Amino acid sequence: DAEITQSPRHKITETGRQVTLACHQTWNHNNMFWYRQDLGHGLRLIHYSYGVHDTNKGEVSDGYSVSRSNTEDLPLTLESAASSQTSVYFCASSDHRVYEQYFGPGTRLTVT
Amino acid sequence: LAKTTQPISMDSYEGQEVNITCSHNNIATNDYITWYQQFPSQGPRFIIQGYKTKVTNEVASLFIPADRKSSTLSLPRVSLSDTAVYYCLVGDRGTGNTPLVFGKGTRLSVIA
Numbered sequence: 001d002a003e004i005t006q007s008p009r010h011k012i013t014e015t016g017r018q019v020t021l022a023c024h025q026t027w028n029h030n031n032m033f034w035y036r037q038d039l040g041h042g043l044r045l046i047h048y049s050y051g052v053h054d055t056n057k058g059e060v061s062d063g064y065s066v067s068r069s070n071t072e073d074l075p076l077t078l079e080s081a082a083s084s085q086t087s088v089y090f091c092a093s094s095d096h097r098v099y100e101q102y103f104g105p106g107t108r109l110t111v112t
Numbered sequence: 113l114a115k116t117t118q119p120i121s122m123d124s125y126e127g128q129e130v131n132i133t134c135s136h137n138n139i140a141t142n143d144y145i146t147w148y149q150q151f152p153s154q155g156p157r158f159i160i161q162g163y164k165t166k167v168t169n170e171v172a173s174l175f176i177p178a179d180r181k182s183s184t185l186s187l188p189r190v191s192l193s194d195t196a197v198y199y200c201l202v203g204d205r206g207t208g209n210t211p212l213v214f215g216k217g218t219r220l221s222v223i224a
Contacts (some may be wrong), residue, residue, distance in 0.1 A: 033211065042199070043156065058211065090155045099146045099203065099212060103155025107204035 004028040006091050006104040013111055019078040021107050023091030031094045031103060032074040034066065036059075037089040043090065049074055081111045116200045121219040130187040132218050134200030135170050145176060145183045146212065148199040156199060156214070160185070187220075195222045 004025040013019050023032065034046040035058075045058030047066040056068050063085060065077045078085055088108050092101040116206040124130045136145070144163050148156040149171075153165055153211055162174040162183070173186040197217040 035214070038217070042216035045211055045213070056211075060214075074168050092155065099144060099161055099201070100158045101212070102155075103157065106153075106155055 004091060004102055004104040006095055006107050007087075009066070009105065009107060011107060011109045013081050013109070015081060015083060016057065016064055017081050019109065020082050021076045021078075021089055021091075021109070023074050023104060024072055025091075025093040025102070025104075026072065027093060027095070027102065028095035028097050029102075030063045030069060031072065031096075031098055032099075033092040033094075034064070035090045035092065036060065036085075037090060037106075038087050046076065046089075047074075070080065078109075082107075083111050085109065086111045115217055118198075119198050119217045120216065123221045123222070123223060124190055125223050126191055128188050130190050130194070130220060130222075132185045132187075132198055132200075132220070133182055134185070135182045136200070136202045138200055140179050140204075142204050143202045144204070144205070145174065146201045147172070147174065147185050147203075148180065148201065148214070150197045150199065150217070152196075156197075178219070190222045191219075192222050192224060196220060206215055 007022045030051045033048040035043045044060045049068040088106050090106050091104040094101045116197040121132050145162040147158045159171045160174045167174045175184045199221050200215040201212045203212045
């Protein structure tokens with residue numbers, strides 16, 4: 001069955017380190033999204049991609065980057081982790097129907 | 113993007129029908145109304161979408177009045193397993209140019 005996976009599921013890192021969160025989907029979806037979820041803020045869009053080599057900034061993109069070299073993967077990189085980036089990160093994908101997104105299980109990131 | 117307003121939280125007893133209303137006064141002609149459900153420790157999942165009048169599926173019903181300035185998600189005979197956060201989103205259905213915006217959602221607690 002097609003699915004979307006995220007790794008690692010839990011990560012603890014130190015301030016200033018570079019961290020990469022992986023997202024892999026097997027639906028062959030063109031659209032992929034990264035969100036963060038914090039108490040009191042709901043889900044906020046970080047970056048998104050509508051196809052290979054396409055990337056776009058969301059509402060909270062500062063301190064994050066993505067690259068899309070193939071259809072299946074959209075890794076999220078924190079260039080220099082900060083304590084404010086402690087959060088749960090969700091990856092999602094969709095076909096042309098961007099309103100119907102399939103979400104991964106999430107990665108809980110703690111920056112100490 | 114059309115802004116949405118929905119209650120922060122709701123409580124209900126098992127077996128009751130639950131109606132969650134979302135206000136979207138500046139909805140555009142091309143916008144659709146989409147609802148997602150998020151269980152604790154999981155990513156959100158799409159449950160229903162509509163443009164006008166009524167849409168029903170195996171999970172819920174969506175009622176949209178003629179002026180489309182609000183919508184109501186109806187969950188029939190809720191059970192404890194319906195405890196979740198419900199998000200109302202408004203946006204263009206499929207161009208993909210404007211990604212959906214998740215707000216803070218409505219936290220539904222079902223009580224035995």
